[in-house]
Amino acid sequence: MTNETEKNPLGTAVVTGASAGLGKIYADRLAKRGYNLILVARREDRLQAVAETLRNSHGVKVDTIVADLGTVVDLERVATVLSTNADITMLVNNAGTSTLAKLGDTALSDIKSMTDVNVTALVRLSLAALPAFRQRDHGVIINLGSVLSFHALPISSAYSGTKGYVLNFTRGLQDEVAGTGVRVQLVLPAATATDIWDLSGVPLTQLEPGTVMDAEECVDAALAGLDQGELITMPSLEDVQVLKDYEEARLKLMAASRTSKSASRYHVGN
Numbered sequence: 001m002t003n004e005t006e007k008n009p010l011g012t013a014v015v016t017g018a019s020a021g022l023g024k025i026y027a028d029r030l031a032k033r034g035y036n037l038i039l040v041a042r043r044e045d046r047l048q049a050v051a052e053t054l055r056n057s058h059g060v061k062v063d064t065i066v067a068d069l070g071t072v073v074d075l076e077r078v079a080t081v082l083s084t085n086a087d088i089t090m091l092v093n094n095a096g097t098s099t100l101a102k103l104g105d106t107a108l109s110d111i112k113s114m115t116d117v118n119v120t121a122l123v124r125l126s127l128a129a130l131p132a133f134r135q136r137d138h139g140v141i142i143n144l145g146s147v148l149s150f151h152a153l154p155i156s157s158a159y160s161g162t163k164g165y166v167l168n169f170t171r172g173l174q175d176e177v178a179g180t181g182v183r184v185q186l187v188l189p190a191a192t193a194t195d196i197w198d199l200s201g202v203p204l205t206q207l208e209p210g211t212v213m214d215a216e217e218c219v220d221a222a223l224a225g226l227d228q229g230e231l232i233t234m235p236s237l238e239d240v241q242v243l244k245d246y247e248e249a250r251l252k253l254m255a256a257s258r259t260s261k262s263a264s265r266y267h268v269g270n
Contacts (some may be wrong), residue, residue, distance in 0.1 A: 011089030012036040014082060017070060019046035022144065023094040023193035025219040030059040035090065040065045041076055047138075049110065069095050070113050070120035082128035088185070090140040091129045093122040099157045111158045118162035123169060130182070132174075137181035143170045147234070167243070174231050187222045189213065190236045194208045 013030045017023035017131065020040035021191040027039055031054045041047040046068045067074035082119040097117045124222060126141055133139025149167035152160035170186040177184060189211045218235045225233030237243060 008034070008036045009086070010035045012038055012061075012087040013090035013092060014038045014040065014078075014125075015092040015094060015130075016078075017095030018042040019043045019050055021094075022189075022192065022219055023092070024050055025216050026092050026094060026142075026223075027054060028057075028221055029092070029219055031060045032060070034058075034060065036061040036063075036087065038063045038065060038081065038085075038088070040064065040067055040069070040095070042066065042068045049253055056134040061195075069125075070097070073191070075121055076125055077143075079124055079128035082125055083132065086130070086132065087126075088129065089138065090142070091125060092144075093123060093125060094142075094144045096144060097157050098154075100159060102155055103157050106158060113160055114162050118159075119165045121164060124250045126151055126173065128168075134161045134177070134180065139182050140182045140226070141173070141182075142222075143184070143186055145170065145186055145188045146190055147236075149188055183226075185222075185226050185230065186232045187225070188232065188234045189218050189222075190234075192218045 010033065013027075013035040015023050015027045015030065015037065018037075018039035020043075023039075023041070027037055027050060029035055034249050037054065037060060038053075039047055039051055039062060041064075044064075047064050047066060049151050052065050054060065054062050065078055069075050069078065082091065085139045095117055099106055099114060122143060126143070129139065129141060132143070143166055145166040146160075146163040148156050148160040149163040165189075167186065170184060174184045174186070192215050193212050194215050213236055221235035222233050225235070232243065234243060
């Protein structure tokens with residue numbers, strides 16, 4: 001059992017949205033690896049139960065912060081911990097919320113909630129952790145996006161918009177820290193069996209069973225991808241060449257757009 005007065009060589013991992021779903025499993029897997037933990041979630045009863053289980057199962061130090069990352073005050077409390085606790089070596093930006101419905105049928109408050117948690121909180125906490133990681137030239141940020149980061153459905157325009165932000169923000173941050181000891185991983189799960197589906201308005205029972213991954217398998221694959229040095233991990237993608245082709249096409253499109261002249265198809269009739 002880890003002596004809480006001794007410095008843990010792995011350091012402390014902060015996991016948001018840790019009371020259920022992927023966050024709860026990330027907490028378990030990281031504790032099993034020997035990380036001390038700071039777990040963040042809104043539901044205090046569930047959060048404390050998870051923390052107690054991990055202490056008993058893995059013998060690591062587990063602290064908790066009850067916080068709603070969609071509120072400025074709570075978000076800043078967590079950001080302060082990230083920016084001042086020198087033991088923190090990993091941040092798992094897992095917290096997220098989803099409302100799946102046509103935009104005209106979605107309340108503005110639901111759109112604001114998705115933006116506040118999926119985008120603002122992720123960026124704010126990354127910003128809080130980054131300076132110390134850079135100073136020590138060591139640290140890991142894991143950002144949870146979605147396959148809907150690069151695709152939108154008629155019922156996911158707002159949610160896909162927030163996850164598209166996560167994708168581009170994370171890719172830019174990866175380029176920013178390239179060549180340093182700071183690592184940033186983007187995880188893009190497809191449909192995964194967590195309670196976010198029922199909360200989103202699309203019950204899990206409405207999805208085809210063969211398209212839904214077990215949450216534990218998703219996290220285990222994501223951490224295997226981290227171990228293998230992947231910048232982008234898609235747990236359900238068997239043929240990695242598809243992702244490579246996508247990345248090559250993205251870069252080719254960007255390169256082809258860098259010209260001072262408008263395309264010839266817009267000069268018809270001139």
